[in-house]
Amino acid sequence: MELIQQLVNGISLGSIYALIALGYTMVYGIVRLINFAHGDVFMVGAFVGFYAITSLNLGFFPALLLAMVVCALLGVIIERIAYKPLRNATRIAALITAIGVSLFIEYGTIYVRGAQPEAYPSTLLPDKSIEVFGVTISSQSLLILCTSIVLMILLQLIVHKTKIGKAMRAVSYDSEAARLMGINVDNTISATFAIGSALAGAAGVIFGIYYIKIEPLMGIIPGLKAFVAAVLGGIGIIPGAMVGGLALGVIEALVSGLGYSLWRDGVAFIVLILILIFRPSGLFGKNVREKV
C-alpha cells in the first residue's frame, strides 16, 4: 500500500513536470531551441497565481487562468525580443541568450519584489482525504491531477483539430513548405510560445498549491527536471513530454519511497545521462538524421 501511495504522489508531481515539459518540447519542435527561460516562466506563473489569490482574492480557477494569460504574454514577449532576431543565428547564440533571459527573469523578479519566499494559502482548496482501497489520496492532489489532465487533453485538441495547431505541426515539420501554404510562420511561432508558456504558468499555480512555498529561484530545478522529462520522452514530441513527465515523477517518488529521498534530484539527472547514452532520441523518438 505504501508503494501505491508513492505512486499516486509520483503521478501528481509528474503531471507538473509534464505540463512544464510540454512547453520545452513544443518550442524545440518549432524553432529547435531549448528555451532555458521556460522554468522561470513557470516561476512567474506561481507568483501571478499567488498575488491573484492573496491580493485580488480570486479562487483557484480564476487565478489559474490569470497566471496562464500573463505567462502566455510573457512567453510571446520573450520570443519577440530575445529569440526572433536570432532565428538565423547559430544555435549556440540562441542557447546562450536563453540562459541570459533565464537569469534576467530570476534576478529581475528578485529586484522587483525581493528574494523572500511566499506561502500559498492552504485553505484555497478543500483538503479532505479520500480512501480508496486502503490508499489515502488527498482531494487536493486529485484536483491537481484532473486539472493537468484536462489541460493536456485541451492541448491535444488544439494541436490536432484547430487551424493554428495544424499550422504549428506544419511549421515544425518544414517551415518553408508551410510558408508556401500561406501560413504566417512568425505568428505560428508566437502562438507556440504562448501556449507552452501558458501551460508552464498553470504548472506554477498547481505547484504552489501542492508544495506551498514559492520563491524567485524555484523555477530552476523543476525547469531542469522538465527538460529531462522532455528529453526522456523525445524532445519535440508532445505525447513524449507527457509520458516523460509522468515517468520522471513516478521514478522520483519511488526513489523517495525506498528511503533514498536525498537521491531524488540526482536520479533525475542519472535518467538524463542514461537516456542520452542509450536512446538519445528519447522513448517516443525515431532516429532521424539531421537534414543537411
Add this chain to the structure above:
Amino acid sequence: MLKVESIDVFYGNIQALKGVSLEVQEGEIVTLIGANGAGKSTLLKTISGLLKPKHGDILYEGQSIAGKAAQMIVKQGISHVPEGRRIFANMTVEENLELGAFLRKDKDGIRQDFEKVYQLFPRLHERRKQLAGTLSGGEQQMLAMGRALMARPRLLLLDEPSMGLAPLLVKTIFRIIEEINSFGTTILLVEQNANMALSVADRAYVIESGRVVLSGSAEELNASEQVKMAYLGGH
C-alpha cells in the same frame, strides 16, 4: 499575367540570378529549362516570396509582388509546388490538402476543390487517411500538386515535377499538368527533362548560370541546335 523584370537574387555573397526577365501570359504553360544549379528553383522561390530580389521587380497582374511575404502571394493566387515535393510526411493526405487551403474561408468552395483534386488524383482519395510519408514518390508528387491546387491558384509554379519518377509516371504527371492548364490555370514549369517540358509548353526560356540565354516558342526551342546539344541529348 506575370512579369519578371531583370531581377538579381543573392544567397549571401553569391549571385544566383543575374538580371533575369521573363513573362507569362494568362492561360499559358511556360517552361524554364536549364541544368542543375542554373537558378531555376531560385527564380520560383523569388516569385513565391521565399527569397527577395535585390534589384528588379516582379509584377503580377500589374502589381509589384517582389519582396512581399509568402502568405500575401499565395493569397493573390500564386501557388508553388516546391522541388522535392516537401509534403508534410507526418500528416495524413487529407490534412496535407487541408493545409493547402489554409488561407481560404469559403467552406463550400474548399469542399468542391477537395472533390476536384480527388477526381484529378483518384489515388489520393484512396489514401486520404494514410500518412503522407507512406506514399510512393509519384503519389507524393500528386499530393504536392493537389495541395497547391487547394489554394485555387490562378498561377501554378511547378518545380521539377518529374524528378525521380519512372517514365510512365512522368507521362501521367505531364498529362495532368496539361489537364490542370485546360481548366484555366496558368503554369510556370521548371524542368530538367527538357523533352517532356517542351512537349507540353507554349513557350520556353533557357537559363544558364543565372542568366536567361534563350527564349521562344516551344517549337522554336525544340528545333534549336543549341538546345538540342545542351538539353535534348544532342543528336
